[in-house]
Amino acid sequence: MNPRLDRLQPYPFERLRRLFADLQPPTDGEPIALSIGEPRHALPDFVEPVLRASLQGFNHYPTTRGEPALRETIAAWLQRRFDLANVDAERQILPVSGTREALFAIAQAVVADKPGARVLMPNPFYQIYEGAALLAGAEPAFYDLAPENGYLPDFSAIDAATWEGVQLVYICNPGNPAGACMSEAAMQDLIRLAERHDFIIAADECYSEIYHPDAEPPAGLLGAAARMGNTTFERCIVFHSLSKRSNLPGLRSGFVAGNAELLGSFALYRTYHGCTLPPPTQAVSRAAWSDEAHVAENRALY
């Protein structure tokens, strides 16, 4: 067996299941699960008709890069949402089967397995980041999201020895679990650090559409890069999902976007990794990224 498997922690939901095993919940009420963060709002109305109309798609193998129409829809969404002049649907976007697998896969694709390799991630963190680092042959290193910093990262607290060997930095914005949002300026500082220390930033933005309806939408890494002149998104890759935005966690649909060279290598990795989106999933995804009404409704409910 791969000895790196021994370093993986049990997944938290497995651990919880074991802790809950002997508990008998009262039978006179509907349980409210506060453990797994599963959206509970209704499916958007368009899902069923779009799915019915696209069922024949199950007759075909999907491609790793997905259909151009889906990538174009996603590029247009990114441009609208993050005020970007140009996103290249051909070279800067890849559909993924939910962001979880992609957040894991990116470390396997980008980390050079050599002594001192490090992957930096928040603490507390989405557990995939740690497992991804370990299986890629890197040591996980952590930056604290502390209450005294408003649960935001303070990258200036990281010493030179820790930066040494860092190849990949995960950020989660808005953060899970505290929901704190990094400013665009803070992201630009991180991009400058990436240039100085030669690492890639993987921005998990799967909660970017869940914000107070009266608040400004959270900033994103690609917008931050473009507005500091990094219009090719050098060292940047973002992860977006329909799970929370559109209440479709079972669809398993998201995308990654960012630097074309980085995505080119990731696409090569993914042809072997084998994760693709079935054509009907792509059809529903296109409908979801094209519509903001259901997202606004979802935000209002939250």
Ligand SMILES: Cc1ncc(COP(=O)(O)O)c(C=O)c1O
């Ligand atoms: C911080 C964070 N990132 C990524 C994900 C993965 O979401 P999905 O794979 O459904 O896109 C989750 C899911 O709960 C999450 O909490």
